[in-house]
Amino acid sequence: MKIAFKFKSFFKKPQNVILVVLLLALGYLTLFPMFSMIKDTVTVHVSEARRLQLTAGSFTLDHWMKVLFDKNSFQLFYRPFLNSLVTSLAACFVSLVFGGTFAWFITRTNLRWKKLLSSLFIFPYIMPSWTLALAWINIFKNSLVGGSQGLFTALTGIVTPNWLAYGAFPISLVTGLHYAPFAYIMIGGILRNADANLEEAAQLLGTTRRRMLFKITIPMIMPAVLSTFLLVFSSAMSSFAVPSFLGLPVRYQVLTMQLYRTMDGVAPGQGYAMALIMILISVGILAFNQRVIGVRKNYTTVTGKSSQIALVNLKKGRTPISCILVFLIIMVSVFPLITFALESLIKVPGNYSLSNLTLSFWIGKDNGAIITSGEPGLLLNPALWKALWNSIKLSVVCAVSAGTLGFLAGYGIVRSKGTRLSKIVDSLAFFPYLMPAMAFSAIYLSMFSVRRLLLPSLYGTFFILALIGTVKYMPFASRSGINSMMQLSNQIEEAGEIVGISWFKRMTRLVIPIQKSSFVSGYLLPYISCMRELSLFVLLCTPQNRVLTTLLYYYNEKGWSQYSNGLNLLIVIIVIFVNWLVNKTTGASIDKGIGG
Amino acid sequence: MPSIELRNITKKFGDFVAVDNLTLDIKDGDFITLLGPSGCGKTTTLRQIAGLEMPSSGEILIDGKIVFSSEKSIDVAPKDRGVGFLFQNYALWPHMTVYKNIAFGLENLKWNKADIDKRVKELLKLLKIEEFPDRYPAELSGGQQQRVAIARTLATNPRVLLMDEPLSNLDAKLRMEMRAELKRLHHETGATFVYVTHDQLEAMTLATKICLLDRGYLQQYDPPLTVYNRPRNKFVADFVGNPTMNLISFKGERKDEHTCVLTCKDMKLEFTTADVLPAELDEVTIGVRPENVLVTEKDGIEVRVDTSLPSGMETILNLKAGEDVMLSCVMIGSVDYPSDSIINIVFKEDHVLLFDGKGDFAASGSVRFI
Known part of the structure; x- marks a missing residue:
C-alpha cells in the first residue's frame, strides 16, 4: 500500500490525531522535563557556583556525592529517606487496618447506620490531606517546643509528650487515616461485588466463620489490599504538607521536606538528585504493581449474581460497635472542622475560656495588637481574596484543560486499544501521577525558569501553575475517561458514523451525553485536587500568584494559627460545597475516582 | 439494488x-x-x-x-x-x-x-x-x-x-x-x-x-x-447440519474407476459412484448425514444402540458399530429403542460422500456392506 495513502487513512481516524498530538505534547511536558532534570543533577547551578568554585553550567558529580557518599549524607538524605519509609509503611498499615475493618463491617455484618457511616467515612478523602494534621496539632500540641498548649492539655491538664504531639507517630497515623477511605473503597468494592457463592460454597461444606475469613475472604481481597498498599505507600512517600506541619516543630525531616529545603535554597542540584531517586521509587512501585497485581487482579473482578450473603450477626455487640464506629468516624471526619472553627476564634492560643474568643481574625480591621502585624481579619484581607480568586481561577483552568484532555486521551486510548501508540500515550498520560508532586514541580521550576524554545521564562506566572496542574491532574481525568469509554460499546459511535454523523457531533450528541456522569467526574477530580493542592504549587508560587493553600502554608510558617485554621476551614468548606453541588446536579462524585 | x-x-x-x-x-x-x-x-x-x-x-x-x-x-x-x-x-x-x-x-x-x-x-x-x-x-x-x-x-x-x-x-x-x-x-x-x-x-x-x-x-x-x-x-x-454428519475414516482399495473397497477396523464396504474416483485412496473419509442412516430389517450392518433421544417429531439415535465407530441417526416419527438393543442399518443410496486424503470432496455414491 502506498505510504501517502496509509498516512492519510491513519489520520482520517480522529483517535489517531488525538493520540499523536498528545504524544507530542505529553512527551514535551513529561519526558523532556525528566531528561532536563537528570541533566540538572550533574550541572553546576548559579546559586552553587561560588561554593563549588566552578562556573555555572559546567559538569559536576558533586551533587550525587553530597547526597549519597558524603559524611553529611546521613543527615541530608539517608535519615529523611528512612523517615519517609517508616512513616509511609506505618501509614499503609493504619489505612489498611482501619479501612479494611470498616469495609468488612459495612459489607459483611448487620451494623447499624451503614449509609451514614459510609458517607462520613469518605470525608477525610475529600478534604485536603493536611486537615487532620492541623487538627492533630490543635488538639495535642504542647508548649515544650515553644508555642501554646493544645485542647487536650487545656482540658485535662496533662502535658502531651513530644512523640505524641509531633513527628513519626502522628505523621503515620494522620496519613493513614487520610487514606483509609481509599482502602475502604477498594476493599469494600471487592467484598461487595465478589460472588457471595464463593463464601456460601464454603459455608455449605461446613467451614467455620473464622476459617472462612482467613481461608477465603482475606485471600480474595489480597489483590485489593496490595494495590491499596502500593498506592497509599507512594502517596505517603510524596506527601509534603502533613510531615511538614507535624514534623517541623521537632525537626523531624522526611524526603519531601529535604527537597523543598534544598530546592528553595542554595543547593538545587542535590534536590534534583533526591527528586530523581523519589521518581525511580515510584516508577519501581508501579512496575511492581503491574507485574504482581496486573495478573492476579483478574480473578477478583469475577462477579456473579451477588445474592445476599447472610450477614454476620453482631448480636449484643451490634449497637455498641455501631456507636464506637460512629464516634471514631466523627472524631476523624467532623471534629477537625470544629477545632478549626474554634482555633480561628481564639485570641491568645492555648486559652480556651469563653472570654478569650473573638471574631477579630475573621472580620477585624487590624490584628496588629495580637499577632504583631497589621494583618486584617480573613474576610477583609485582600491577600485572602486574591488567593481565593487565584485558586478558583487556577482550579477552573486546570479542571477544564485536564478534564478535556483527559477525556480525549481516554477516548483515543480506548478506540485504538492494542496499538503501540495507544499504549505509549496511556503510560505517558499516567506518568505524572507517579511523579511526586514536589519533584514534578522541581522539574518544572528547573525547566521553565529559563527561556525554552518559544516560551519565555515562566517562573512566577499563572501560566506555569496552570500548566503543571493540567499535566499533573490529567491522569485522574484520563483514567475516568478510559473507564467510561470502556463501558461504552464502540458500536454506539459506529451506529452514528455509518449514517454520516460527524465526529464532533458524535462526541457532543452521543458519547458525552451518555457518559455524562463520569465525564463530569473527569472535571471534578482535577478541580478538587487543584483546590486543595499544596506540594505541587509551593515551590512555584511567588507572593504575587499565591493560591489559598500556599497562603495557608505561609500563615502556618509564620505561626499565625488563627489565620491558618480559619483559612483551612474555608478551603474545606469550598471543596465540600463544590463536591456536593456537582454531585447533586450531575450525579458525578469524587469517590468514584482514584486516589490522590 | x-x-x-x-x-x-x-x-x-x-x-x-x-x-x-x-x-x-x-x-x-x-x-x-x-x-x-x-x-x-x-x-x-x-x-x-x-x-x-x-x-x-x-x-x-x-x-x-x-x-x-x-x-x-x-x-x-x-x-x-x-x-x-x-x-x-x-x-x-x-x-x-x-x-x-x-x-x-x-x-x-x-x-x-x-x-x-x-x-x-x-x-x-x-x-x-x-x-x-x-x-x-x-x-x-x-x-x-x-x-x-x-x-x-x-x-x-x-x-x-x-x-x-x-x-x-x-x-x-x-x-x-x-x-x-x-x-x-x-x-x-x-x-x-x-x-x-x-x-x-x-x-x-x-x-x-x-x-x-x-x-x-x-x-x-x-x-x-x-x-x-x-x-x-x-x-x-x-460445520453444517445438526446433529453433525457422520464421518468415518477408511483405507480404500481401488477396483475400477467407479468402484472401491473401503475397510476400517469395524467395517468393510464397497463404494460405487458415477463420479471418477481419485487416484489416491489410502486415507479416505466417508460422510453420511444422520437422516441418511436408515434402520432396516435385513441387509446392512448390525449396530448397538448407545442412547436413544426421542423428541416426538424425530428421534436421535447414537449408535455404536464394532468397537470404535460412533454413528448418529435421525429417525422421523415417534420411535424409541432401549439402550444396548441391537438393530440393523444401511446408508441411503446415492447419499454417501467420499472425501480424499486432503479432506476435499471427491465423489458421492452408494455403499454396500460386505
Missing part, C-alpha cells in the same frame, strides 16, 4: 491474518450469510464492506463503484457507501427515545421535519412498534429493541443492509419470529442483505447463498442446500 464485490481482500491485525485473500461476488437482492466459527473473519469482512475497518489489501466495489482499493488509494467513508449496519448489541442510543433514535440520522441529513415524521411513522409501522415512540431503549424488551435497531438502520433507505449477528441476544422463540421478520423485510425492501452468524441453522434458513469461512479462508460459497448436500470439504460437512 446494488451488487457487492470483494476482490482479493486481506486483513491483518499485526501478524494475525483475519481474512485471507477473499474474493466474493454478491448479486443484487441476494441474502448472503457469512457463516463460520468464532474468529473466522466473518465480522471483519462485514465491517470492511461497511468501511468501519480498512482492509490491508484488495478491492471492494459496491454497485460497480470502487469504495476501497489499496492499489488506487481509494477509501470511501462509511456514510458515502450507502450501507446500513445492524449491530450485535443493537447499539441503540440510550439517552434518546425510540422516535429520536430513528430520526437522528435523518435530521443529520437535513431532511425537513414533516418528511422525517412521515418516514419514522412508516418505519414504526413496518416494524410493528407503533406503540412505543416515546420510550427509551432501556424500557423495551430485547425483541422490541431489536426492532428499533432495524428501523433505525432502514431509516435512510440503505440499498445494502449489513447485519452482525443481530439475533444472537434474543431467546429461542423470539429468534424464530425475527428470522421470519427479516425474510419478510428482505422481500419488502428488495435490498441486498449480508448477514453474519455462527449459527448454521440461521444461515441455512435465511440465506439465498451461504459464504462459509474458516480461519480467514473461504471454504464454500453456494446456496444453502448445495452446502448441505454437497459440502466441498470435511470442514464444511462437519
